[in-house]
Amino acid sequence: MAINLRTPQAETRDQRLGTITQWQGSARQLAQDSTFTYACGRDCGPGGRRLCELSSPYSQASMCAEQIAVTNATIIKDTVVIQHSPIGCASSQSFTSRYSRDLAARRGWKPEDPKSICTNLSEQDMVFGGVDRLAQTIREAYARHHPRVIFVATSCATGIIGDDVDGTARQLEEEIGIPVVALHCEGFKSRHWSSGWDVIEHGILRRLVPNRPTEKRGDLINVIHLGGPDVFSPLLNPIGLKVNLVMGGNSLERLADLSTAAATVTMCFVLSYLATGLEQEYGVPEIRAPLPYGLDATDAWLRDIARLTQREHLVEAVIAAERERIAPELKRLRGLLAGKRGFVAAGAAFAHGLIADLRELGITVDDAFSFHHDPTTDSGDAEQDSLGHLVQSTGDVPNFTVSPDQHFQAHAAILRAKPDFVICRHSGSMAILAGRMGIPVLPIFYSNDGLGYEGLITIGRAILRVLPRRRFYAQIAEHSRFPYQDWWLNETDPYALSAEAAE
Amino acid sequence: MNIQSRFDDDIAGSFSAAPGPIEQVRYACALGALTSVIAIEGAIPISHCGPGCASKQFHALSGISGYQGGEFHVPSTNIGNKEVIFGGADRLDELIASTLKVMEAELYVVQSGCIPGLVGDDVANVVQSYQRRGVPIVFAETLGYRGTNFTGHETVVRAILDQYVAKQAGPAPRSQKRLVNVWSLLPYQNPFWRGDLTEIRRILEGIGLTVNILFGPASEGLAEWRAIPSAALNLVLSPWLGLATARHLESVYGQPFLHVPAVPIGAQATSAFLRQVAEELDLDSGPVEAFITREERDYYHYLRDFAHFYAGCTSQYQLPSEVNIVGESAYALSLARFFVGDLGLNPGVIVLTENPPEHERETIHRSFRDLAPGIDGEPVFEADGHRAHAVIRAKPRIGELPLLFGSTWEAGVAQEIGAPLVEISYPATDEVVIARSYVGYRGALQLLERTYTTVVRQSTEENPETAAL
Known part of the structure; x- marks a missing residue:
């Protein structure tokens, strides 16, 4: 299925990839059903069936695509991001500012506040339309900062009232003479926030990558x-x-x-x-x-990179040297982590990667919590089936829950897993949940931490640093209580509320 | 019963003029008032909005500003395509039913965001069907495009008062002579609200009052809310927030209210405030003065010792002479009064950022008069950071050493004008706040500690040769 760059709007991953957000079973089953759903690449033996998404009558606040798209547009240098929205969508600016300064420190850049402006729509704009305010804000953004590119991000409100954002962007682009790139990221349009990555990448591909x-x-x-x-x-x-x-x-x-x-x-x-x-x-x-x-x-x-870039003659020496370099520390870490049980909570392919890392470190991972599941990728290539690869190379994950960061479901899943620690991304609700349950938690903010040879060392050391914090979390667990009813506090099936079983 | 109170419309009307584009956002939308619900022990918000709305408001207000934490596992309909096209009332009904099955609370506050407002969901009708069955649940229409978390707070408070407090069974509440309701700092928006409300409660109890502080760890939660009608007085301790609530309570229960615009910081303001409250309630002056005497003894003991530093016992620091403030009007006013009136600084630029309703602005402006006898502050209303910073840069500072109270957004401009920056307003991403307070007797001392620690550290960083000595 080709990516369509002719339209300003990226097709959501729900449509393109069949992304689901609610499922549970074993990782092996999920991998098998995914290949069944999206044509067989490999490992598609008999027994697979079309992915069937669960539903839950109860749900908790999650995240939206707009936040991903806007955050990642905002941290591109020399740009201004305009959030065409009521003020609330832009309240994440404070987070983006902190992120941006932290990122600058880690990458050796000069720290500065990212530039983002909200059109600050009110009730009148909902009635009469907000495009005039948008035009005014684009002009203001240019006058203030003289950026090289302006992004305009839509919101649920502007999507519903039908503001012609593309038309306004085109018009102002002619007027001010720099690219004005529309990002269509209405939160209600996709069931999963990761569609926000597609939105910003779509905008980049269409407008900011010249053919050379x-x-x-x-x-x-x-x-x-x-x-x-x-x-x-x-x-x-x-x-x-x-x-x-x-x-x-x-x-x-x-x-x-x-x-x-x-x-x-x-x-x-x-x-x-x-x-x-x-x-x-x-x-x-x-x-x-x-x-x-x-x-x-x-x-x-x-090796694959070397093959594609004609560097096969160089790669074996690098592999050998790297393996040798980390071997003593890896051995030490494996010794210290042996017998530990880890619980992984992250988004799809990233979760699969973390599980592989933990298993390489000798940690047992029988439980995982994935924030969404993409049965396929845009390339449609079975090589990119990261879950299938994980299962084939390191074994099944018996309790594999897909849930869009739902606190109540994660509570049940962690209760079932009884891990020694939790490793998670999107730490807003997961990290404190684990902590409140008395379990040490390693939040992964920078997802490169676990990559490559060095990633094993980085992750292993980080786990060892958080394990002693059980002493802290144990106190918190003993002296606080979640406002769930008793039956749910004891529930170990994340989908106990769901009407349908995974048929 | 008309569940959508007229009050919502009033608040909306007062906000109807959006102030234009905003860079460096300093507040949330009306839905952000779900943090006010979270601040009430025993209450849970149920949000009817898009998938990212509730968590974005909460994490912005709580997570990144002061790292305040708080109970966040808020039920949400996470509206998708289907509900936008076909309406979301059925989904909300399903969510409320399942919330009652899973969660445990004394009160549920349904809050609607932009989408149900635009597609026209009849949220009131859904909530009423639960109210008829005796479920403790109320509805606050907090459409994001209709207001800020300040106006949303008043909407939420009004919903709880009218649909929960007023509906309590039993005999009509009897007025208790020494019970007061306090309407003050906005929870979560002000990173120090927990410690501050605790100190406000402490000093009011000190003069013999019983206090419904209503929000935060110092509150008894909904028991206090149910006791609101029994109070002898509504104390509005803020430049404007809470006035609408107090006026409403006056009309419903005949309760008088006392409006004290500045939350007191330091002994002078705090003692004057306590005497004003005592007089309003006709309290016996003996115990009141006894409490004030005891507190002032402590306070001035510490202040006397701090004076060693302030007088320059080591004389290597350039102490600020001009106080500049960028923040919500409540803290801006209190800090201006303390640093000008008590510490002897000159007023610099004062920018009020929360976009208060037009009809309250004159009152707010007036409250900055006489920060010290004969010295007025000239506050500017500006929600946009870019323009706020332009005002700060434009001020001539001949011979003055500026100090800046503001938010994380002020880091750059503070550096430009050479001012130490103390984070006191949203967003405060470089402060970890737990129980710290900056108001009353005890808070004032912590404020001095934080302020002058910042001054010393900056002075040391800027003068490596001094530091090396």
Whole structure:
């Protein structure tokens, strides 16, 4: 299924990939049913069935695509993001500011407040339309900051009242002479927030990546990541590749280089829209090898990159040296972590990666909580079936719950798992939930932490740092209570409320 | 019963003029008032809105500002395409029913966001069907485009008063001579609200009152709310927030209210405030003065010792001479009075950021007169950070050493004008706040500690040669 760049609106991943947010069973079953749903790549033996999503009458506040799209647009330098919305959508600016400054510190950039402006729509605008305010705000944004690009993000409200954001953007683009890129990210349009990645990547692909067919660079590799420190250059420089690190904060120059690279790797397949689009539009090949979580997967990932960039003669030495370098520390960590039970809560491919890491460290993972599940990726290539790969290479995860960050379901899942620690992303509700249950928690804010050979060391050490905090969380657990009824506090089936069983 | 009170419309009317584009946002939308519900022990909000609305408001107000925490596992309909097209009332009904099955609370507050307002869901009707069955549940229409978390707070409070407090069974409440209801700082928006409400409760109890503080750890939760009609007085301790509530309670229960615009900071303001309240309630002055004497003895003991630092016992610090403030009017007023009136600083730029209703602005402006005898503050109403900073830069400062109270957004401009920055307003992303208070007797001392620690650290960073000595 090709990515359609002709329309300003990215198709949601619900439509493109059949993304689901509610399911439970074993990881093996989920992987098998996914391949059944989206045509067989491999491992599609008899017994698979079409994915059937559960539903729950009870649900708790989650997250929306707008936040992902806006956050990741805001941290692109020399741009201004306009949130065309009532004021509440823009209250996340404070978070983005903190994130941006923290990111700057880790990447060695000058810390500065990201530039974002809210059109601040009121009831009158809901009645009469908000495009005049939008035009005024775009002009104001340009006058204030002279950005090189302006993004305009929509909201539920402007989507419903039908403001012509594309028309206004086009008109103002002519007037002020810089790209004005519309990001259609109404929260109600997709069941999962990760559609926000598609929205920003769609905007980048359509407007900010010029075709430069005569400037191909054999030594440049695009690395698309969720954000955080550059852990890639130390791995890829030794085989003669320069890293063009994009998403999670970057410059417009880096985006403009995307079409000139020799290949693209994506550090989480949830973000693979951009990589697939680059291959489709500019012939930049997308590395499909499973993500580099764990030793063998990292070997294979490096070999695949080397193969596609004609560096096979260099890669074996790097692999051997890296394995040797980390071996003593890995041994020490395995010794200290042996017999521990971990619980992983993260989004799809990233969760699969963390599970592989923990298992490589000798930790038992029988329970996982994935915030969504994509049965396939935009490339449609079975190589990118990260769950299938996880199950084949490290074994099943018997209790695999898919839930969009639902606190009550996570409570049941953690109660069932009785882990020694929880490792999670989107720590807003998960981290404190685990802590309140008396369980040490390792929140992963920067998702590159677990990647490659060094990632095993980083994650292993981080787990060891949080384990002693059980002493703190035990007190909290003893002296606080969640306002659930007793029957739910004792419930260990996250989907006990659901009307339908997984048929 | 008309569940949608007229009051909502009043608040909406007062907000109808949006002030134009806003950069560096300093408050949330009306739905953000779900944090006021979370601030009431035993109450749970049920949000009828898009999938990201409730968590964005909560994490913005609580998570990143002061890292305040709070119970967040809010039931939400997480409206999708289906509800936008076909309406979301049935989904809300299903959510409420399942909430009652799973959660445990004394009160549920249904709050609607932008989408149900735009698609026209009849939320009131859904909630009424539960009210008829005796479920303790109320409805507050907190449409995001209709107001801020300040006006949303008043909407939520009004919903609880009219649909919960007023519906309590039993005989009509008897007035208790020494019981007061306090309407003061906005929970979560002000990162120090928990400690401050605790101190306000403490000093009022100190002069012999029983206090419904209503929000936060110092409150007894909904038991206090049920006792609201029995109070002898509504004390509005803020420049404008709470006035609408007090006026309403006056009309419903005949309760008088006392409006004290500035939350008192320091002994001068706090003692004057306590005497004013005592007089209003006709309290015996003996115990009141005894409490004030005891508190002032402590306070001035510490202040005397702080004076060593202030007088310059080591004389290496350049102490600020001009106080600049960017924040909500409540703290801005209190800090201006304390630093000008008690510490002897000159008033600099004062920017009020919460976009208060037009008809309250003159009153707010007036409250900045006579910060010290004959010295007026000239506050500017400005919700947009870019313009606020322009005002700060534009002020001539001949010979003055500025100090800046503000939010994280002020870090850049503070550096530009060479002012130490103390974070006191939303968003305060570089402060971890637990029980700290900056008001009353005890809070004032903590405010001085934080302020002058900041001054010393900045002075040390800027003068490496001094630090090396």
